[in-house]
Amino acid sequence: MILHGPRAVPFLFLLGLLLGLALGCQSPSEEGTVDLVIRGGRVIDPASGLDAIRNVGITGDRIVAVTEGPLRGARTIEAEGRVVSPGFIDLHTHSPTPLGHYYQLADGVTTALELEAGSYPVARFAPEVAGAARIHFGASVGWASTRIEAIAGMSIESLLAGGSVPIEVFTRITDASERAQMRKMLENDLANGALGIGVPVDYFSEGTDEDELRMIFEVTAAADSLLYIHVRRGVNGDPAGLREALRLAKETGASIHVCHISHNAMRNIELFLREIREARANGVDVTTEVLPYNAGSALISSAVFSRNWQEVFAIDYADVEWAATGMRFDEATWREYRLKYPAGQVVHHYLKPEWTRRALVEPGVIVVSDLLRMVDEESRVAPHNGAFTRILGRHVREAGDLDLMTALSKMTSLPAQRLAKFFPSFENKGRVAVGADADLTIFNPATVIDRATYGAPFQTADGISTVIVAGEVALDEGRVLEDVFAGRRILNVAEGVLPPDSGENR
Numbered sequence: 001m002i003l004h005g006p007r008a009v010p011f012l013f014l015l016g017l018l019l020g021l022a023l024g025c026q027s028p029s030e031e032g033t034v035d036l037v038i039r040g041g042r043v044i045d046p047a048s049g050l051d052a053i054r055n056v057g058i059t060g061d062r063i064v065a066v067t068e069g070p071l072r073g074a075r076t077i078e079a080e081g082r083v084v085s086p087g088f089i090d091l092h093t094h095s096p097t098p099l100g101h102y103y104q105l106a107d108g109v110t111t112a113l114e115l116e117a118g119s120y121p122v123a124r125f126a127p128e129v130a131g132a133a134r135i136h137f138g139a140s141v142g143w144a145s146t147r148i149e150a151i152a153g154m155s156i157e158s159l160l161a162g163g164s165v166p167i168e169v170f171t172r173i174t175d176a177s178e179r180a181q182m183r184k185m186l187e188n189d190l191a192n193g194a195l196g197i198g199v200p201v202d203y204f205s206e207g208t209d210e211d212e213l214r215m216i217f218e219v220t221a222a223a224d225s226l227l228y229i230h231v232r233r234g235v236n237g238d239p240a241g242l243r244e245a246l247r248l249a250k251e252t253g254a255s256i257h258v259c260h261i262s263h264n265a266m267r268n269i270e271l272f273l274r275e276i277r278e279a280r281a282n283g284v285d286v287t288t289e290v291l292p293y294n295a296g297s298a299l300i301s302s303a304v305f306s307r308n309w310q311e312v313f314a315i316d317y318a319d320v321e322w323a324a325t326g327m328r329f330d331e332a333t334w335r336e337y338r339l340k341y342p343a344g345q346v347v348h349h350y351l352k353p354e355w356t357r358r359a360l361v362e363p364g365v366i367v368v369s370d371l372l373r374m375v376d377e378e379s380r381v382a383p384h385n386g387a388f389t390r391i392l393g394r395h396v397r398e399a400g401d402l403d404l405m406t407a408l409s410k411m412t413s414l415p416a417q418r419l420a421k422f423f424p425s426f427e428n429k430g431r432v433a434v435g436a437d438a439d440l441t442i443f444n445p446a447t448v449i450d451r452a453t454y455g456a457p458f459q460t461a462d463g464i465s466t467v468i469v470a471g472e473v474a475l476d477e478g479r480v481l482e483d484v485f486a487g488r489r490i491l492n493v494a495e496g497v498l499p500p501d502s503g504e505n506r
């Protein structure tokens with residue numbers, strides 16, 4: 001079953017809850033005990049607006065009590081002075097690896113989704129954590145993967161194993177039969193559990209014309225699914241890429257989510273946000289997201305810096321940092337380092353903090369990490385493994401950009417509701433309420449902070465005291481528990497149905 005309209009979700013949530021109570025399953029009686037009690041914490045549930053001291057009872061993988069009264073449990077966690085929040089849901093992360101999940105769990109994330117780039121076929125997504133995941137994970141079907149397969153006959157697995165992609169994958173306009181092939185792959189994977197379609201069109205701008213994009217929007221609309229788009233990047237925040245996506249959504253009826261708005265909008269953030277509001281007023285189902293970082297990062301030799309990068313990003317040498325030391329460049333050092341150290345990482349600071357803040361405070365904008373793939377601690381990555389604690393520590397506590405309830409809504413109820421409209425698995429996520437999934441993040445609001453930096457990204461966040469995933473304590477007293485793997489693969493298929501045998505949606 002596919003749901004339509006925001007009102008359908010709370011209704012079904014309530015219905016499920018009533019059925020659960022009527023059947024007597026997992027509802028604690030006055031004298032009954034639960035598996036786990038979280039005692040005396042400040043429970044914040046943005047979906048209902050609850051912000052009060054409560055005891056929370058968990059049995060199995062469900063929340064069975066949220067009460068002022070006493071609870072008895074097989075185990076009790078004292079949460080006095082702590083905030084008890086729904087576990088954070090990250091719609092945009094590229095690191096379904098043991099290391100990525102480790103650091104995201106330490107950042108309070110209980111569900112990590114690869115939706116922007118996606119994967120194909122989605123049932124085989126994330127082999128490195130399959131069967132042993134610390135947090136829940138899932139993916140969209142990656143249009144880019146289907147394009148690579150249609151043009152070059154290569155699977156994403158062979159690429160990860162070290163294959164290199166022929167340049168035509170990025171630059172060649174596809175023909176009718178390649179498009180038909182892509183369409184079939186996208187449709188099949190949506191039927192087999194994909195959480196929408198990921199469309200990072202910016203990276204394929206030269207080879208992707210509007211007809212190919214329109215085909216993807218039409219497939220999304222026909223399947224009542226959701227499309228995530230990294231719009232084409234224009235010079236210095238040119239809005240043409242955003243306008244193209246909004247127009248196609250309007251014309252096809254596809255629901256869309258625009259990735260990392262401030263990174264595309266740059267100085268035009270006000271304009272981008274306004275155009276999204278106007279599209280919504282005109283009947284387009286569109287949401288967007290922001291990550292709390294003001295830079296991009298890449299190898300100094302990468303293609304990013306072979307084009308007119310100063311114009312595209314509206315920056316100069318001094319805005320680029322050598323990640324290893326923090327040194328800023330001038331023209332001479334830039335030329336020297338590019339020749340001598342092609343594999344060195346640079347960080348290009350092209351966003352002003354006020355642009356990020358502007359996107360963050362806009363109502364409805366969701367918080368994400370855009371964490372890059374973390375394979376081993378030798379790899380150079382950006383510090384996005386601290387995205388959520390960064391919001392809570394720097395933007396809520398230190399700068400006062402947002403109140404705690406609003407900030408938490410952007411990491412819990414808003415992403416859950418956005419997805420629940422299309423994928424029923426999310427109806428019970430993002431809540432601290434009876435009947436909800438027992439994914440919880442408990443933190444100290446006075447100390448919570450990210451510690452990862454561009455120079456030293458492999459540092460866990462501070463101030464997250466306990467994280468519960470599917471009812472199991474996965475992080476305790478600030479430490480990731482090495483042998484707990486309670487995370488589950490999230491596929492949009494009926495319970496008990498294994499893809500690819502089923503084309504059915506629940």
Ligand SMILES: [Zn+2]
Pocket residue numbers: 116200230259260
């Ligand atoms: Zn992107």
